[in-house]
Amino acid sequence: MIIVMENHKNHHNEDQHETHHIASYKEHFSTLAALLLLTVVTVVVSVFGANLATLSVATALLIATIKVIVVAYYFMHLKYEKKIYSWLILLVVVLFVAFTVLTAIEYLNR
Amino acid sequence: MEHATGFVLPNSGHNRDAEASKMGMWLFLFTELLLFGGLFIVYMVYRLMNHDAFLLSSFELNVAMGTINTVVLLVSSMTIAMSITAIQKGNSILSIKLLATTLILSLVFMIIKYFEWSAKIHHGFFPGMEYYSNLPKGEALFFFLYFFMTGLHALHIIIGAVLIAVVIYRTKKGQVHSENYTLTENAGLYWHLVDLIWIYLFPLFYLIH
Amino acid sequence: MATATANINFFQAKKGIFSWIFSVDHKRIGLLYLYSLMTFFLVGVTLGLLMRYELLNPGKDLVEAQTYNQIFTLHGVIMIFLFIIPSIPAVFGNFFLPIMLGTDDVSFPRLNLLSWWIYIIGAIMALSTLVFGDGPADTGWTFYAPYSVNTTTNVSMSVLAAFVLGFSSILTGLNFIVTIHRLRTPGMTFLKMPLFAWSLYATSWIQLLATPIIGITLLMIVAERALGVGLFDPSIGGDPILYQHLFWIYSHPAVYIMALPAFGIISELLPTFSQRTIFGYKAIAFSSLAIAFVGYFIWGHHMFTSGMSGTARFIFSILTFLVAIPTAIKVFNWVATLYKGSINVQPPLLYALAFIFQFMIGGFTGLILGALATDIHLHDTYFVVGHFHYVMFGGTGFAFFGALHYWYPKIWGRMYNIKVANIAFTIFFIGFNLLYFPMLIAGLMGMPRRYYDYLPEFHLPNMISTYGSWVLAVGLLLMLGNLIAGFYKGKRGVGRNPWGGITLEWQTMSPPPVQNFDRMPVIPKNGPYDYENKPTINE
Numbered sequence: 001m002i003i004v005m006e007n008h009k010n011h012h013n014e015d016q017h018e019t020h021h022i023a024s025y026k027e028h029f030s031t032l033a034a035l036l037l038l039t040v041v042t043v044v045v046s047v048f049g050a051n052l053a054t055l056s057v058a059t060a061l062l063i064a065t066i067k068v069i070v071v072a073y074y075f076m077h078l079k080y081e082k083k084i085y086s087w088l089i090l091l092v093v094v095l096f097v098a099f100t101v102l103t104a105i106e107y108l109n110r
Numbered sequence: 111m112e113h114a115t116g117f118v119l120p121n122s123g124h125n126r127d128a129e130a131s132k133m134g135m136w137l138f139l140f141t142e143l144l145l146f147g148g149l150f151i152v153y154m155v156y157r158l159m160n161h162d163a164f165l166l167s168s169f170e171l172n173v174a175m176g177t178i179n180t181v182v183l184l185v186s187s188m189t190i191a192m193s194i195t196a197i198q199k200g201n202s203i204l205s206i207k208l209l210a211t212t213l214i215l216s217l218v219f220m221i222i223k224y225f226e227w228s229a230k231i232h233h234g235f236f237p238g239m240e241y242y243s244n245l246p247k248g249e250a251l252f253f254f255l256y257f258f259m260t261g262l263h264a265l266h267i268i269i270g271a272v273l274i275a276v277v278i279y280r281t282k283k284g285q286v287h288s289e290n291y292t293l294t295e296n297a298g299l300y301w302h303l304v305d306l307i308w309i310y311l312f313p314l315f316y317l318i319h
Numbered sequence: 320m321a322t323a324t325a326n327i328n329f330f331q332a333k334k335g336i337f338s339w340i341f342s343v344d345h346k347r348i349g350l351l352y353l354y355s356l357m358t359f360f361l362v363g364v365t366l367g368l369l370m371r372y373e374l375l376n377p378g379k380d381l382v383e384a385q386t387y388n389q390i391f392t393l394h395g396v397i398m399i400f401l402f403i404i405p406s407i408p409a410v411f412g413n414f415f416l417p418i419m420l421g422t423d424d425v426s427f428p429r430l431n432l433l434s435w436w437i438y439i440i441g442a443i444m445a446l447s448t449l450v451f452g453d454g455p456a457d458t459g460w461t462f463y464a465p466y467s468v469n470t471t472t473n474v475s476m477s478v479l480a481a482f483v484l485g486f487s488s489i490l491t492g493l494n495f496i497v498t499i500h501r502l503r504t505p506g507m508t509f510l511k512m513p514l515f516a517w518s519l520y521a522t523s524w525i526q527l528l529a530t531p532i533i534g535i536t537l538l539m540i541v542a543e544r545a546l547g548v549g550l551f552d553p554s555i556g557g558d559p560i561l562y563q564h565l566f567w568i569y570s571h572p573a574v575y576i577m578a579l580p581a582f583g584i585i586s587e588l589l590p591t592f593s594q595r596t597i598f599g600y601k602a603i604a605f606s607s608l609a610i611a612f613v614g615y616f617i618w619g620h621h622m623f624t625s626g627m628s629g630t631a632r633f634i635f636s637i638l639t640f641l642v643a644i645p646t647a648i649k650v651f652n653w654v655a656t657l658y659k660g661s662i663n664v665q666p667p668l669l670y671a672l673a674f675i676f677q678f679m680i681g682g683f684t685g686l687i688l689g690a691l692a693t694d695i696h697l698h699d700t701y702f703v704v705g706h707f708h709y710v711m712f713g714g715t716g717f718a719f720f721g722a723l724h725y726w727y728p729k730i731w732g733r734m735y736n737i738k739v740a741n742i743a744f745t746i747f748f749i750g751f752n753l754l755y756f757p758m759l760i761a762g763l764m765g766m767p768r769r770y771y772d773y774l775p776e777f778h779l780p781n782m783i784s785t786y787g788s789w790v791l792a793v794g795l796l797l798m799l800g801n802l803i804a805g806f807y808k809g810k811r812g813v814g815r816n817p818w819g820g821i822t823l824e825w826q827t828m829s830p831p832p833v834q835n836f837d838r839m840p841v842i843p844k845n846g847p848y849d850y851e852n853k854p855t856i857n858e
Binding site for chain 2: 428504529561565
């Protein structure tokens with residue numbers, strides 16, 4: 001077996017230009033503020049907009065999706081990562097949506 | 111361990127590669143997304159077929175507690191993201207404090223969950239109990255899914271908490287520092303996933319009325 | 320500084336059983352998989368032979384119906400989860416992917432070892448169902464609700480075994496994706512990677528993204544068994560067909576986990592034994608991705624008679640036909656590769672040619688099943704059994720053995736007896752087709768599957784099939800016996816490149832050194848199969 005060479009890193013072209021972006025504390029606070037605001041909106045719409053039924057559900061899910069994108073983009077650092085990660089997440093989302101849609105079509109047409 | 115004999119390749123699978131670790135964690139997160147995704151598909155199908163029953167059942171859940179838990183997790187996402195900033199800036203002590211805060215918030219989440227669950231179980235809503243077996247069909251499905259999905263989510267909170275504890279330990283020992291903080295980043299990614307899942311669970315169970 | 324003797328081969332480094340079962344060397348892990356996989360395969364073969372014996376004549380020949388149900392269930396679970404799904408990736412992927420990429424291991428060597436250990440634990444769990452309670456599950460490997468929820472046989476253990484094995488699969492896929500992204504040797508772009516690597520890349524994405532769905536579905540079954548009520552329970556408004564949806568959302572892509580690596584093997588064998596470049600490299604590479612992608616959307620073709628809505632049946636049937644297109648592209652390109660090549664008839668090539676023949680039969684019968692109207696008549700008949708054995712066994716199985724005969728000299732540094740290998744292949748091939756072709760006939764005649772008995776009119780195809788299974792068993796034993804004999808009596812000194820291959824593994828020692836290479840690998844100038852500009856390899 002080979003000795004692990006602690007300081008030896010593999011050669012990758014892109015690594016030479018890689019700057020490890022450090023997100024500021026301020027950015028994290030702002031992100032949280034946005035998320036909390038969105039949460040408040042969701043709850044208010046659903047509690048006080050009860051008679052809007054479907055619309056409030058759609059709104060709740062839409063806002064949830066926005067929150068997820070905010071968490072992924074800022075907290076999970078996607079904004080500063082290689083683009084490939086965003087494309088892969090999109091792939092996963094496309095797959096999941098396809099499963100959901102195909103299954104829904106099946107049930108709705110019984 | 112043996113010494114490398116003779117020729118040594120420039121690209122080695124045994125060298126430390128932070129980008130590879132991060133990629134590995136993202137790929138693992140995809141599997142978690144699809145694991146919960148399967149349950150979301152089940153939810154969607156049964157919601158389509160039992161629309162009114164699901165609506166009715168969601169009134170049984172405590173919106174206030176759900177909202178507090180949502181806020182708790184969002185704040186904990188911020189604290190763990192900040193702990194990464196701290197370690198990147200070389201501030202191990204602050205990083206540990208922020209990680210510890212995240213851990214405490216996770217505990218708060220679990221305590222609130224405990225109160226929610228025990229209230230439900232006390233009233234017999236758990237699958238197998240007598241009150242549960244007398245529930246109308248759609249409502250029984252709702253509560254089965256509620257316990258299954260929040261239970262699986264809680265299991266992931268526990269795993270995440272253990273992971274954070276490991277990062278705290280390793281940071282204390284100096285194995286995690288400003289030149290080697292992949293572990294903190296990966297723990298952060300996992301924790302954010304746990305947060306993401308709750309962001310969807312919350313409206314789907316608590317807010318659909 | 321580095322002398323030839325300093326490069327000891329990976330067998331010679333560290334000895335003893337513990338140096339193997341705790342090794343993080345991808346080559347040793349690949350062989351650990353090989354030995355365990357082949358053991359479970361032989362158990363699965365035995366179960367298959369028992370089934371065929373029962374079906375030799377109408378009426379009871381050996382076992383009662385209940386036992387028969389348990390046999391075919393365990394046969395399916397072993398063959399699918401313990402053999403076929405890991406097979407090519409875990410054995411040959413582990414051993415050769417790093418070497419083909421010009422690196423010395425996968426990205427996460429310890430995770431690789433963990434994958435094997437998880438595999439062993441899952442295997443023990445699956446086999447344990449034989450020895451306690453009411454015995455192995457009797458539901459079929461598909462574990463359909465509601466029967467799987469109510470039967471008293473060991474469904475929970477079987478299903479948890481499958482869950483554990485799923486983790487092994489996911490971790491292997493994860494490891495390969497990162498390895499391919501991060502560890503290719505300088506100068507090897509994605510489009511200079513061998514096609515086996517491309518096939519493993521596509522497969523790994525399916526392993527990663529599809530397996531979790533069956534994971535959660537199986538947990539739902541366990542929950543329903545444990546709590547006495549559950550999500551597929553009609554009494555609380557649940558739908559058993561939803562189980563089928565979730566099950567097949569994984570299990571259909573799973574067949575591409577089985578097929579894509581086999582396609583990759585064929586894409587390696589044909590250039591070597593025609594001594595010319597593959598026809599349409601890019602088309603084959605991208606068709607692997609296309610098959611993986613389209614394969615996610617067609618699971619409903621397993622459910623045409625389940626009670627699904629008509630609209631869904633229509634949609635799934637049309638989508639199913641799409642996946643034939645990239646598959647056909649591969650077959651055309653393989654045949655074009657052979658055309659005007661300098662053909663070297665050797666055992667690996669024989670397996671590759673048999674693959675093309677058998678996979679095509681499997682593929683065409685698949686189209687017949689994919690067509691909604693014909694499937695109504697053929698679903699749950701022996702036509703389906705014939706179809707999937709042609710693709711999984713005649714296809715992937717033969718590709719696996721072809722790969723074993725191809726890379727044997729590289730792995731062990733010896734050569735098996737070629738003549739015996741050719742004879743064994745012939746017997747194996749004849750036995751295989753005698754065993755499975757009559758099933759297509761019996762299915763068309765209307766014989767249902769998963770029955771331990773049948774009407775007299777199905778006697779002839781069943782007899783031929785059972786005799787075929789005995790011929791196949793002889794061929795299989797001869798083949799394996801020959802390979803094992805080669806360990807002890809095989810000619811040594813095979814050199815670095817006995818077949819004249821061009822991918823990087825043929826530039827290193829046989830067996831390879833611990834660090835895979837004893838000198839810097841040279842990438843062919845114009846692509847991985849650039850036979851026009853073959854680099855000279857000195858021994």
